Structures are given as structure tokens and as C-alpha cells.
Amino acid sequence: MGAWSANLYGNDTTCDVRDAYKKLLQSQIANEEAYEKIKDECRAYIGDEDEPLFWYALADTQWRLGRLTPEVKEKTLYWIAKNGGLELWEESKNGGAGWKKTLQKLKETIMSPMPPEKTIKKPIEFIRNPWDIGDVYAYQFHSEGSKESGLFGKFIPIQKIGNEEWYDGWILSRVQIYDKVFDSSPVLDDLKDIRLLPFDTPDLFITGERDVVHFPIRMNSVLESYHARDYPKKHLTYVGNRPDDRRMPLSCINSGSYPWRTIDDWLCYYYQSWRDFDYSVENGGCVFPKASDR
Numbered sequence: 001m002g003a004w005s006a007n008l009y010g011n012d013t014t015c016d017v018r019d020a021y022k023k024l025l026q027s028q029i030a031n032e033e034a035y036e037k038i039k040d041e042c043r044a045y046i047g048d049e050d051e052p053l054f055w056y057a058l059a060d061t062q063w064r065l066g067r068l069t070p071e072v073k074e075k076t077l078y079w080i081a082k083n084g085g086l087e088l089w090e091e092s093k094n095g096g097a098g099w100k101k102t103l104q105k106l107k108e109t110i111m112s113p114m115p116p117e118k119t120i121k122k123p124i125e126f127i128r129n130p131w132d133i134g135d136v137y138a139y140q141f142h143s144e145g146s147k148e149s150g151l152f153g154k155f156i157p158i159q160k161i162g163n164e165e166w167y168d169g170w171i172l173s174r175v176q177i178y179d180k181v182f183d184s185s186p187v188l189d190d191l192k193d194i195r196l197l198p199f200d201t202p203d204l205f206i207t208g209e210r211d212v213v214h215f216p217i218r219m220n221s222v223l224e225s226y227h228a229r230d231y232p233k234k235h236l237t238y239v240g241n242r243p244d245d246r247r248m249p250l251s252c253i254n255s256g257s258y259p260w261r262t263i264d265d266w267l268c269y270y271y272q273s274w275r276d277f278d279y280s281v282e283n284g285g286c287v288f289p290k291a292s293d294r
Contacts, residue, residue, distance in 0.1 A: 013053040013054065014057035025065070035072070055075040056080075065117065130231070136160075149271075160174065176220040178197065180194045188240040198217050199251065
């Protein structure tokens with residue numbers, strides 16, 4: 001178990017128990033059932049050195065949600081009396097004084113009048129991967145930063161070329177971006193012979209006076225969203241669906257993923273970065289001449 005502070009939730013175990021119990025309640029089951037399920041899910045803690053932490057987290061969470069049961073309260077007071085979990089701090093300079101204060105505070109909390117039972121709402125589900133493979137959407141710049149670069153109100157095409165599995169089983173969109181902006185939303189025929197915009201910056205590949213640099217470069221990436229509000233739906237216009245005729249190598253998902261929430265910022269930055277550079281793509285890498293005069 002990892003511990004980083006003497007606070008009640010300054011370790012992995014209490015955080016895991018708290019989050020797992022809340023998740024069970026969010027599934028809209030009764031408190032009694034959630035209690036039985038959390039004991040089953042965390043049965044490895046019972047009889048282990050982490051058992052006190054299990055009861056502490058459960059008691060604190062139940063109390064704050066107005067659901068503290070007599071059994072959980074009794075178990076928690078038992079372990080508090082034994083300074084359960086103190087062994088984590090045996091070698092600390094103050095002998096675990098901070099942890100003892102945490103346990104005293106927890107005892108005072110669960111011995112005080114419990115607040116009314118709180119309503120637990122089911123999390124709102126949202127679609128993290130709304131596009132089909134081959135879909136092309138035109139993203140419209142709208143931030144203050146895009147005004148400074150002259151991109152405000154203009155459209156840039158983005159195409160989904162695949163699905164990628166992310167953490168917790170999320171399926172996210174892998175996209176490539178066409179390196180051209182339009183005054184109005186384009187049509188599919190407008191995309192012919194347009195180069196792709198790299199998910200990198202030229203300064204990573206061109207240095208000094210060298211005329212040409214050969215280097216792998218990210219030509220696609222994965223877009224992630226953690227909340228429904230991250231996805232800029234009102235700034236996206238559907239263009240159509242077309243096959244991916246570029247077939248660029250896929251960049252590593254762990255080294256290159258980008259948030260929908262800040263797309264206006266990073267997309268504006270990359271577009272501006274490549275204005276003065278000509279490049280061609282060969283065998284999954286890029287060939288870079290010197291900066292052009294345009």
C-alpha cells in the first residue's frame with residue numbers, strides 16, 4: 001500500500017474503499033446491499049494489516065452520506081482504540097503523532113450526530129467516442145487565442161481513422177487533421193491533395209543549419225474527454241465519410257493523446273507552427289527542407 005500523508009485519505013487503501021463504496025451507491029442499490037458488496041470486494045483487507053483502514057474509510061464515508069451502520073461504527077471504534085494503522089508511521093520522527101490526530105478526529109466525527117441521508121445520483125453517461133471510422137468533421141475556431149492568430153470563425157477538417165482503447169475500457173477516437181483552414185465548412189471534395197497536420201512542432205525536428213532531417217513524427221493522435229462538457233459539439237460540423245487514403249503509421253497512444261477540452265488552443269498552436277515549413281512524408285517519417293519564404 002502506498003501512503004503519502006497522515007491524513008485519512010493519504011493512502012491507497014482508504015481512497016480505494018471510499019471510491020468503491022460511492023460507486024456502488026451510484027449504481028442505485030440500497031445501503032445494506034452496498035455494504036455487503038463492499039465487504040466482498042475488499043475481503044482481502046479483512047484479517048490483513050490494512051483492515052483498520054478499510055473500516056476507517058467506510059465509516060467516514062457512510063457518516064458523511066448519512067448511512068453509517070452500527071456494525072461499521074463499532075468496528076471502527078475498536079480499531080481506533082488499538083491505534084490501528086499506526087505501524088505505517090512507526091519509523092516517523094514524531095512516532096505517528098499525525099496519524100493519531102487523524103484517528104481522534106475520525107472518532108469525534110462518527111460519534112457526533114450524523115447528517116441526513118444524502119441522495120446519491122447516478123452519474124450521467126456520455127459518449128466519449130461519437131464518430132464512425134472515416135467520419136470527417138469541420139472544427140470551427142472560436143477562442144480568444146484564435147482571434148490573435150486570425151483563425152477565429154474559420155474551419156479545419158478532422159477525420160477519425162480508428163478506435164483506441166484507453167484506461168478503464170474507454171474507446172476513444174484516433175484522428176488525423178487536414179492542414180488547411182476554410183472560411184466556411186468544407187465538403188469532401190475540398191480535401192483532395194491537402195497535406196496532414198503533424199501532432200508535433202517543427203522545432204523538434206529542424207535544428208541548426210541542416211537542410212534535411214529524417215525523423216518519425218506523429219501524424220495522428222487520440223482525443224480524450226473526461227466530461228460531457230469537454231466535447232465541443234456546437235463547434236463541429238459533419239462533412240461526410242471517406243476512406244483514409246493516407247494510411248499513416250499510428251502514433252503511440254501513451255506518448256500522444258490530446259484533450260477535447262483544449263482543442264482550440266493546441267490545434268491553433270500546431271497550425272500556426274507549420275505555416276513556414278514544407279515537408280513530405282516518406283515511410284512513416286518526414287523529410288523536412290529548410291523553412292520556406294512564404
